[in-house]
Structures are given as structure tokens and as C-alpha cells.
Amino acid sequence: MFMSRLGDxxxxxxxxxxxxxxxxxxxSPVCKQWLRVEGLSRLSIRVLEPDLIxxxxxxxxxxxxFETPMLISDSxxxxxxxxxxxxxxxxxxxxxxxxxxxxxxxxxxxxDVGNDGISALANGxxxxxxxLLRKRKNVGNVAVISLVKFLPNLTTLDFGRCNLVDDQAVxxxxxxxxxxxxxxxxxxxxxxxxxxxxxxxxISKTLKKLVLAECDRITDSGVSMLKHICCLEELNLAECxxxxxxxxxxxxxxxxxxxxxxxxxxxxxxxxxxxxIAENCVNLVAxxxxxxxxxxxxxxxxxxxxxxxxxxxLASCYNICLDDLNVVLRCRSLRDIVPxxxxxxxxxxxxxxxxxxxxxxxxx
Numbered sequence: 001m002f003m004s005r006l007g008d009x010x011x012x013x014x015x016x017x018x019x020x021x022x023x024x025x026x027x028s029p030v031c032k033q034w035l036r037v038e039g040l041s042r043l044s045i046r047v048l049e050p051d052l053i054x055x056x057x058x059x060x061x062x063x064x065x066f067e068t069p070m071l072i073s074d075s076x077x078x079x080x081x082x083x084x085x086x087x088x089x090x091x092x093x094x095x096x097x098x099x100x101x102x103x104x105x106x107x108x109x110x111x112d113v114g115n116d117g118i119s120a121l122a123n124g125x126x127x128x129x130x131x132l133l134r135k136r137k138n139v140g141n142v143a144v145i146s147l148v149k150f151l152p153n154l155t156t157l158d159f160g161r162c163n164l165v166d167d168q169a170v171x172x173x174x175x176x177x178x179x180x181x182x183x184x185x186x187x188x189x190x191x192x193x194x195x196x197x198x199x200x201x202x203i204s205k206t207l208k209k210l211v212l213a214e215c216d217r218i219t220d221s222g223v224s225m226l227k228h229i230c231c232l233e234e235l236n237l238a239e240c241x242x243x244x245x246x247x248x249x250x251x252x253x254x255x256x257x258x259x260x261x262x263x264x265x266x267x268x269x270x271x272x273x274x275x276x277i278a279e280n281c282v283n284l285v286a287x288x289x290x291x292x293x294x295x296x297x298x299x300x301x302x303x304x305x306x307x308x309x310x311x312x313x314l315a316s317c318y319n320i321c322l323d324d325l326n327v328v329l330r331c332r333s334l335r336d337i338v339p340x341x342x343x344x345x346x347x348x349x350x351x352x353x354x355x356x357x358x359x360x361x362x363x364x
Contacts, residue, residue, distance in 0.1 A: 297324025
């Protein structure tokens with residue numbers, strides 16, 4: 001009798017104290033009211049069987065976060081957009097290997113989400129602020145343009161390894177005045193033309209993190225334009241190819257607000273760039289120089305007096321010796337260093353233990 005007097009509002013207050021998802025699932029079947037209220041109060045969901053979306057999503061109209069790492073059709077995502085209009089975060093990042101998903105698609109004739117599904121989200125979920133679409137190979141310019149056009153509160157976009165995204169999409173992104181995080185990793189069609197729009201469009205006033213790793217069509221010309229992004233704090237240019245040289249690297253050093261910088265495997269960067277970064281990027285906290293073969297001890301020693309550097313990666317930098325490392329370790333703010341594993345045999349164990357007392361050593 002007592003339970004029958006409790007209204008949905010009272011049950012919702014009880015549910016606020018239950019944080020474990022398994023506990024929520026265990027008591028939701030107790031009665032229809034519990035089931036209904038649990039669904040109405042659910043704010044996030046991770047879906048591993050997208051085919052069942054029409055069966056259960058109507059129970060969760062107030063979802064703020066929707067996530068699935070699985071293949072999902074345009075029609076299913078359109079259904080999500082209709083039944084969950086309050087969504088703020090959609091995470092469709094594929095974390096497993098693309099090859100496995102390609103195999104699944106071939107065997108079962110299943111087409112993964114593309115422009116239509118993403119456009120439906122943009123039209124139906126106006127509060128979206130974070131959209132993650134890593135490795136969704138069917139997502140192209142139409143989807144990107146829809147997201148930017150219909151979502152005024154968009155702050156984060158991840159198009160990593162979306163092979164159809166090109167400069168036209170980047171130009172649309174450049175018109176946004178709200179995006180703070182943009183991931184274009186391995187978007188192989190992006191060129192200097194796209195970077196120029198990012199550097200001169202409205203987004204240049206808001207963008208704080210930019211990932212361009214493996215965009216091997218960009219050159220010094222495009223990279224040099226990035227200095228106009230006034231509040232950029234994180235930049236990833238790893239594996240962008242031989243067309244990025246000291247000419248672009250020195251200009252990157254003029255982005256004074258940089259805190260994290262990844263220059264891994266840019267084989268045409270030398271000490272000239274590294275010294276410029278050490279001297280000019282005074283707020284730098286982390287830098288990755290993995291595989292920068294032309295960098296020597298002359299360059300990395302410039303970090304010896306840096307005030308804020310905490311994390312330094314020197315793996316596969318073969319022109320750095322023990323004496324150079326000693327100078328770098330004078331940096332009082334340094335907390336983690338990743339030297340090349342080839343140096344390990346030259347550093348006495350006692351010295352390694354001494355270094356580890358104030359700075360973590362990660363050999364790679």
C-alpha cells in the first residue's frame with residue numbers, strides 16, 4: 001500500500017541515490033512504475049546491440065549521452081534522434097580494428113552510419129555539444145556541414161580516420177564560433193586550404209585543441225597559418241610527413257599559448273625548431289619528439305631551463321647521448337621522460353634509480 005502512494009517524482013528522488021548501473025537494472029523490473037521512472041531518469045546509455053534500439057530507446061527520452069562502438073545504421077540513428085531529442089553527447093567512436101568491422105559488414109550486408117544518420121542527429125538533437133565519429137568511414141562532408149549548421153552549442157568534433165572528410169568540410173567547421181576541440185587525424189584529403197580556413201575563420205577565436213596527425217597533404221605553408229589561432233593550447237602534427245620542415249616548425253613556436261605539442265616522426269624537423277620551441281613556448285607542459293631523427297642533444301638541451309615542461313618524449317631520437325640527457329634533467333618541472341631504449345645500457349642502474357626519485361623513466 002505504501003509503495004502505491006509514491007509518485008514518479010518521489011521515486012526519481014530515490015533513484016538519484018543509486019549510481020551503479022547494475023543496481024538500477026536489478027530493481028527496474030520490480031514493477032511497471034519502477035521500470036518507467038528508471039527509464040525517465042536515465043541520462044546515459046552504451047549500446048552493444050544497435051539492432052534492438054527501436055525496442056528500448058523509447059524508455060529513455062531524457063538521455064544526455066548516447067554511445068555505441070558498434071556498427072549502427074542510418075535508420076537506427078534517425079530513431080535515436082527522434083526518441084532522445086535532449087542528447088548532448090553522441091559517441092560513435094569505433095575502438096576495434098576497422099578490418100574486423102569491414103568483415104562484419106561484408107558478411108551480413110550491414111551498412112554503417114553515414115551522412116543521413118548524422119544529419120538526422122543534427123536536425124533532431126539541437127543541444128548536442130560533443131559528437132565523436134572516429135573511424136566511421138561513410139561520414140562525409142554533408143554530415144559535417146549539417147552538424148555545424150544546426151548545432152550552435154557544438155564544442156567537440158572527432159572525425160579521426162573519416163576518410164571522406166575533406167577541405168569542404170573543414171571550411172564549414174571554420175565558420176563555427178563554438179568549437180574548442182577538433183580531431184582530423186588521418187583525414188587524408190585535408191590540405192593547406194583547409195588549415196587556412198581554420199586559421200582565419202570564426203573558429204580561430206575558440207579552438208583550443210587541434211589534431212592533424214597523419215594528414216600528410218599539409219605542408220609548411222598550412223602549418224604556418226596555425227599561428228593565427230589565438231587560443232590554441234594543444235597541437236598534434238605527428239606523422240604529417242616530410243613536407244613539414246623547420247620553416248613551419250619555427251612558426252609553430254610562435255604559438256605562445258601552446259601547452260601540449262606532438263611532432264612525432266617529422267623527420268625534417270631539426271634542432272632549429274626544438275630550440276625555438278623551448279625558448280618561445282614558455283607555457284609548454286608536454287612535447288613528443290619521437291622519431292625526429294635530425295634532432296640532437298643541442299636541441300633538447302634547450303629544455304634544461306624550461307619552467308613548466310613536465311613530459312618529454314625522445315624515443316627513436318638516436319642523436320641524443322647521456323650527457324645531453326643530464327642537461328635536460330636539470331629542468332625542475334620535469335615529471336616524465338621517455339628516452340630511447342638504446343640509451344638504457346649506457347646509464348648505470350644507480351643513476352637510473354636516482355633519476356626515478358624525481359622523474360619517471362619510460363624507456364621506448
